[in-house]
Amino acid sequence: MQSDASLATLFNPDSVAVIGASDNPGKLGHLVLANLVGAGYRGKLFPVNPAGGEILGIAVSPAIDQLPHPPDLAVVVLPRQQVLDTLAELAEAHVRSVCVITAGFRETGRDGFDLEMEMAELARRRNMTLLGPNSLGLINTACGLNATIAQAMPAKGSIGFFSQSGALCSAILDWADGEQFGFSKFVSLGNKAALSEADVLEALGDDPDTKVIIGYLESVDDGEKFLRKARAVTSSKPVIMIKAGTTPSGARATSSHTGSMAGSVEASAAAFRQAGIIQVNDLEALFDLARAFAEQPLPQGPNLTVITNSGGPGILAADACEGAGLALARPGPQCLQALTEALPPFASIYNPIDIIGDARADRYRATLEAVADDETTHAVLTLLTPTASAEIEATAQAIIDTAAACHKPMFACFMGHERVGPGRDMLLAAGVPCYAYPEPAIRAIAAMLAHHRWLNRPHPVEVCFRRDKGKAEYVIDKARKLGLKELPFADAMTVAAAYELPVPETRLVRTSEQAVRAAKKLGYPVALKIVSPHIQSRADVGGVAIDLHTPRDVRDAWLDITSRCQRKRPDAYIAGCMVQTMGPIRGREVEVRFTQDPQFGPLLSFCLAGPLSEMLGDVSHRLAPLTLQDAQDIVREIRSFPLLRGVRGEEPVNLAAIEDILLSMSQLACDFPSIQEAVLSPVLVNAEGALVSDLRLTIG
Amino acid sequence: MQSDASLATLFNPDSVAVIGASDNPGKLGHLVLANLVGAGYRGKLFPVNPAGGEILGIAVSPAIDQLPHPPDLAVVVLPRQQVLDTLAELAEAHVRSVCVITAGFRETGRDGFDLEMEMAELARRRNMTLLGPNSLGLINTACGLNATIAQAMPAKGSIGFFSQSGALCSAILDWADGEQFGFSKFVSLGNKAALSEADVLEALGDDPDTKVIIGYLESVDDGEKFLRKARAVTSSKPVIMIKAGTTPSGARATSSHTGSMAGSVEASAAAFRQAGIIQVNDLEALFDLARAFAEQPLPQGPNLTVITNSGGPGILAADACEGAGLALARPGPQCLQALTEALPPFASIYNPIDIIGDARADRYRATLEAVADDETTHAVLTLLTPTASAEIEATAQAIIDTAAACHKPMFACFMGHERVGPGRDMLLAAGVPCYAYPEPAIRAIAAMLAHHRWLNRPHPVEVCFRRDKGKAEYVIDKARKLGLKELPFADAMTVAAAYELPVPETRLVRTSEQAVRAAKKLGYPVALKIVSPHIQSRADVGGVAIDLHTPRDVRDAWLDITSRCQRKRPDAYIAGCMVQTMGPIRGREVEVRFTQDPQFGPLLSFCLAGPLSEMLGDVSHRLAPLTLQDAQDIVREIRSFPLLRGVRGEEPVNLAAIEDILLSMSQLACDFPSIQEAVLSPVLVNAEGALVSDLRLTIG
Structure with missing residues (x-):
């Protein structure tokens, strides 16, 4: 863990030493010094090289202990x-912050990894901030500090950037150069031996020059810390991130690149969401969004108004709007009146x-003014195609003027290249994001709306559980001592009951006669x-028969089930059957589960029971612990939620009953990291309540 | 319908008259003439204006009948x-082709629509090719013809473009100007009063200068003709299209823009797919793909090799690769050997x-050469980030050289802007598509693979049906004469049987005693x-009870069903119940349906039965008539297909039985356009066969 104070010397040093400075322009040790000089850094520069002499007119110290001051x-x-x-x-000389550019550590194998661990340990012991290696x-x-081996110094701006990939940084600096894109801070994390993404995120969160934070990550080292710090930052600033390695191919490439283990895609997506981070899938989106957040206020609602001089792009914008979950505003009567007066009849x-x-x-200007005053409009997107009549720069000016005079976010899309270029440059210079196509503009607006909603989310509600943790602990410990991988069913039921999960009464039986006797005791149907x-x-x-009403039903079912299972799975040891009360529940079947993610801890999942949900990707996820809001959201987030809310006049199922189960499971997952996986499936749920009809607990 | 010969005079005229030419540079009548002159058109130009005189040094004819020759x-x-x-x-003067730039017709309301219809009728009667209006x-x-009111003349190239939106054309011409993007033909369709997208598509298909066709459409006028012509074109050239109005918002905007009715999104997507057209969702993709198709050979398989000087972008490429359905090639031993020798240990x-x-x-070059020879590699994507060591132009040259020497498609992604610019320009000039991010490159490669597969698809198999069309016709006519909207169930069963759909034996009954007698006749279970x-x-x-084994079961079920239905739907007239044989079928439940699309005719759909499939969008579509291949594809295309193929050791269901049903339904849909909708749901299917358990036929 790095302390805050030490990051001040990293980002705002009064003096910088370059250890390994070189007078050979082909060496990185020259490039760093040249970058520092070239960017106009006004603090002291100390090149260090045993050869001494002078580089770029600056006297070289032969050794660290011969520096005039640390x-x-x-x-x-x-x-x-x-x-x-x-x-x-350096530690001996009381240097507080170090950036190691040298590569060849963790990413190259065992030796490098060990060396890196020693460096990290040294930094920790001596309370030294260590960025890198690699x-x-x-x-x-802000202070003209360019301590990099990159080829360019970006313009000043309000965007803070960090990246786990160094070469990507070069690409971004080069790209920013041509795109009127300015940065406040720019950090290449390298191998993250000591200083982690969470530390840098926190520092950027505290940085007054940074308005928007964007980042590229391949792995997260301490999920819990990352989540906590990110949540604090996103409450004041938007954080937009791209996570590489979100497919099996990408994950394989990640581990071969960084030597770090990728957690599950679902867990990191849930972490980003629960931390209020906006996750994007490609670099283009990263920059499109960064510009929008940096320059424009957040929309206060979903209603977008699109102004266009060309029907086609207007339709494409409408399509994109619907795809992104935005709505087309319905202009109010006053606005319509103004438009009718200002616009030609067609x-x-x-x-x-x-x-x-x-x-x-002039027609653009009149339309923009009418729309700016329209109360139903939350954001405005102005499209221009370079028709023969188009006045490109004057239209840009009209947009800039309207944007300056109103509090609504304004965006532009000038389609084309050469002719629209000057208008586009004017807009960008004036802080109106201007895109080449409607789709990226709308993607940006949708992300800003999501952030607005994040900032205005209800205060998280702490949930208090009645539970018998001791009882569960006893049962789980017993199973672990026996070396079991899975809790025996009866024990799993005990744990469930201890966490007040609604489970049916159950008897384990070994013969059909025992089954009939158990059924009689529990009461039919079973x-x-x-x-x-x-x-x-x-x-x-x-292996399941339900709704058995008579002893005969039970005996028939016993024969059916056992013979079918033996035929289908001749390898399986059949311990017997369980007899369960059916309860009053007849309804939809859902599934609640959790697994332990190596990076982010317990991950809860919710879906309809059955193979279709998973196959079609209709599963929602949240990291534990869940807030009440999380539990409500996870249930409503699946696309098949209408089936729970009730279609065609059906009664809705008891959603609170599902939420209770999710919250109990969240508690169980947090209480027992030793439970590797818990699966409740199916959970029967109807208008009255929910019943956990089957469950499995795997322990590690 | 426009004849081919007449399009020759449209695209390659020996002389062009501008009717309404003007000497006022602010008028469109001036702009057209100026564009024709400026683009270096070498044919004869005849400005026509009652005022006579001279414009841009060309003598003006006062009237059409005073032109030196038509x-x-x-x-x-x-x-x-x-x-x-x-x-x-013009018709009187025997002018063969006319392009009407004037707007204010169909798009402005009833009067304009009527006027446009008269123009179309005139053109048809006089066999005149009419492009436009609007x-x-x-x-x-190829012949320097720029008969437009656009502001730019594009470079020569091999891409043919047509668009239903005129202003979009301006944007594209402006954009192409800055992107080294050349066109063969460029056609603004306007209102399509006479010349349709199908005609232009056909003309571009026949055009030797056009290698790739791209288009923007909002509506298709004659679906059947479009499908037929497009299928012919795509067998030799790739056709890439964007269809606007694919969401409800977009569709509303479309009809207000063009006054044309949008058919269903599913139908047009099915049409594009069955015609071999590559459909994209945004303009960026349209151009990215066009460039790739124009410049590179098609990949012969899905295996992509990615070369990168930066791990991060490599991971993003791997992610995108998996997302696009491509695979990362596994280089063969010879290639690995060459790489081991050429590359540093890390x-x-x-x-x-x-x-x-x-x-x-040099390292790029050695790697490219090793990969170019690798047999498992079908396409190569080279990523470059501008690191301190990167040699951007020399790397571009290495890619260009390798591309020239091998038959595999090669793509580049130079990330950045200013520094990588010169390398990017070299690549584009040499015909190697170069993108700014990995994702668009991979999207283009995936589209090219899809086209390769389209070109190599099996020859369509004609399917021959035994069916009793007359019997179905009799039943349907009877219902229509009675003014029914839906065929009575017994009649629907008759139609199904006439088309050899596997339906259970069924009796309609009105009392529980009749039900018991019917069950006895049919044989239990029912x-x-x-x-x-x-x-x-x-x-x-x-309203359904299955698996009834005894008279008692039937009587109980009767009471259950009728009382439940009356309670739930007190408004419904209950005609009785039907008793059906259960047959040997116990398995998965699927759904087959068709509807009549206003633009494209009968559209067949397939999915698993139940609300989830539609809710989660897991439905596949094809336009009738279906080929055998279509029937096979539509079944395999749903994401839940694994459930039919059998999961966890289950037997696969009888897919041929489902395909037979689809083919029979296709025939029924084509034979009876008066059947507005047919729904077979559920269709029970298992390893033995399929059984249509319920069906509804709606007639219009």
Whole structure:
């Protein structure tokens, strides 16, 4: 863990030493120094090289212990084998922050990994901030600090950036150069031996020059810490991130690249969401969103008004709007009146407002002014195609003027390249995001709306559980001592009951006669289910019979089930069957489960029971602990939620009963990290309540 | 319908008249002439204006009948009210092709629509090719013809473009200007009064200068013709299209823009797919794909090799690859050997091949050469980030050289802007598509693979049906004469039987005693189902009981069903119940249906029965008539297909039985356009066969 104070010397050093500075322009040790000089850094610079002499007109110290005074920040560009000793020397000299650019550690195998661990341990012991190794360096445009081996210094701006990929940083700096894109801080995390993404995120959150944070990550080291810090940051600033390795192919490439283990895609997506981070899938979206957040206020609602001089792009915008979950605003009567007066008869005054191909700037201006005053409109997107009549720069000016005069977010899409270029440049310079196509503009607006909703989310409600943790602990410990991988069914039921999960009364039986006797005791109707440590999914082997009303039903079912299971799974040991009360529940079947993610801890999942939900990806996820809001959201988030709310006049199922189960499971998952996986499926739910009809607890 | 010969005079006229030419540079009548002159058109130009005189140094004819000889093409830029009479004069003068740029017709309401219809009728009667009205014009770069009101003339190239939106054309021309993007033909369809998208598509298909066709459409006028012509074109050239109005919002905007009715999204998507058209959702994809198809050979398989000097973008590429249905190639032993020799020890020789940040051009070249020879690799994507060591132009040259020497498609992604710009320009000039991010490159490669598969698809198999069309016709006619909206169940069963659909034996009964007698005749077990003209979905009201084994079961079920249905739907007239044989079928439940699409005719749909499939969008579609391949594909295309193929050791269901039903339904839909909708649901299917358990036929 890095303390806050130490990051000040990393980002705002009064002096910087370059350890391994070189007078050979082809060496990285030269490049770093040249970048520092070239970016106009006004603090002291200390090149260090045993050869001494002078580089770029600056006197070189032959060794760290011969520096005139300890620098705030040391940038290390030495061969790998010298790095550890150098760190020790720097610690000895009371240097607070170090950035190691040298590569060849964790990413190269066992030896490198060990060396990196020693460096991290040294930094921890000596309370030294360590960025890298294998970092491209860092930039702070506020004080002209470019301590990188990149080829460019970005313009000043309000976007803070961090990346786990160094070479990607080079690409982004080069790209930003041509796109009027300015940064406040720019940090290449490297191997994250000590300073983690969470630390940098926190520092950027505290940085007054940073308005928007964007980041590229391949792995998260301490999920819990990341989540906690990110949540604090996103309450004041938007954080937009791209997570690489979200497919099996990508995950394989990740681990070969960084040597770090990727957790599950679902867990990191849930973490980002629960931390209020906006996750995007490609770099283009990262920048499109960053610009929008940096320049425009958040929309206060979902209603977008589109102004266009061309029907086609208006339709594409309408399509994109619906796809992104935005709505087309319905302009109010006053606005419609103003539009009717301002526009020619063939214009379409309904949204998308089509002011037709012969529109000049004055028509855009009148439309923008009418729309800016419209109360139903939360955001405005102005499309322009370079028709013969289009006045590109005057239209840009009209948009800029309207944006300056109103509090609504304004966006532009000038379609084309050469002719629309000057208008686009004017808009970007004036802080109106201008895109080449409607789709990215709308994607950005949708993300801003999501952030607005995040900022205005209800205060999280702490949930208090009655539970008998001791009882569950006893049962689980017993199973662990026996070396079991899965809790015996009866024990699993005990745990469930201890956490007040609604389970049916159950008897384990070994003969059909025992089954009949149990059924009599429990009261008809009953269900009969196969019990075998080797059968994971009873339904798949025909191991379940429900709604048995008579002793005869029970005997028939016993024969059916056991013979079918033995035929289908001759390898399975059949321990017997369980007899369960059916209860009053007849309704939908849902599934609640959790697993332990290596990076983020317990991950809860919810879906309709049955193979279709998973196959079609209709499963929602949240990391534990769940807030009440989380429990409500996870249930409503699945696309098949209408089936629970009731279709075609059905009664809705008891959603609170499902939420209670989710909250209890969240508690169970947090109380027992030793439970690797818990599956409640099916959970029967109807208007009255819910009943956990079957469950499995796997322990590790 | 426009004949082929006449399109020759449209695209390659020996002479062009501009009717409504003007010497006022602010008028469109001036712009068209200026564009024709400026683009270097070498045919004869005849400006026509009653004022006579000279424009841009060309003598003006005062009237059409005073032209020295009839022009091949006339471009009309007159006020709306003069257009119809002018068309008549042009026809009189034997002008073969006319492009009407004037707007204010169908898109403005009833009057304009009527006027447009008269123009279309005139053109048809006089066998005159009519492009527009409300067209931006057309361009043929091969003969320097720019008969448009656009602001730019595109470079020569091999891409043919047509668009239903004129202003969009302006945007695209402007965009192409800055992107080294060349066109062969460029056609603004306008209102499509006479010349349709199908005609232009066919013409571009026949055009030797056009290698790739791209188009923007909002509506298709004659679905059957479009499908037929497109299928012919795509067998030789790739056709990439964007269809606007694919959401309800977009569709509303479309009809307000063009006054044309949008058919269903599913039908047009099915049409595009069955015609081999590549459908994309945004303009960016349209151009990205066009460039790839125009410049590179098609990949012969799905295996992509990624070369990168930066791990992060490599991972993003791997993610995108998996998302697009491509695979990462596993380089063969020879290739691995060559890579091991050529690359430093910390490089990753497995795909993505990470040649690390200090790679110079020689390392790229060695890697490219090793990969070009690798037999498992079908396409190569080379990523470059501008690291300190990157040699951007030399790397571009290495890619260009390798691409020239091998038959595999090669793509590049140079990430950044200023520094990578020169390399990017070299690549584009040499015909290697170069993108700014990995994702668009991979999207393009995936589209090319899809086209390769389309070209190599099995020859369509004609399917021959035994059916009793006369019997079905009799039953349907009877119902229509009675004014029924839905066929009575018994009649629907008759139709189904006439088309050899596997239906159970069924008796309609009105009392529980009749039900018991019917069950005895049919043989137990039976199913009992409510019959009511007011109940659409029996299952929703609890109107179905299955697996009834005894008279007692039947009587109980009768009471259950009828009382439940009356309680739930007190408004419904209950005609009775039907008793059905259960047959040997116990298995999965699927649904087969068709509807009549206004643009494309009968659209067949397939999914698993139940509300989940539709809710989660797991439905596949094809337009009738279906080929055998279509029937096979539609079944396999749903994401839940694994359930039919059998999960966890289950037997697969009888897929051929489902395909037979689909083919029979296709025939029924084609034979009877008067059947508005047919729904077979559920269709029970298992390893033995299929049984249509319930069906509804709606007639119009």
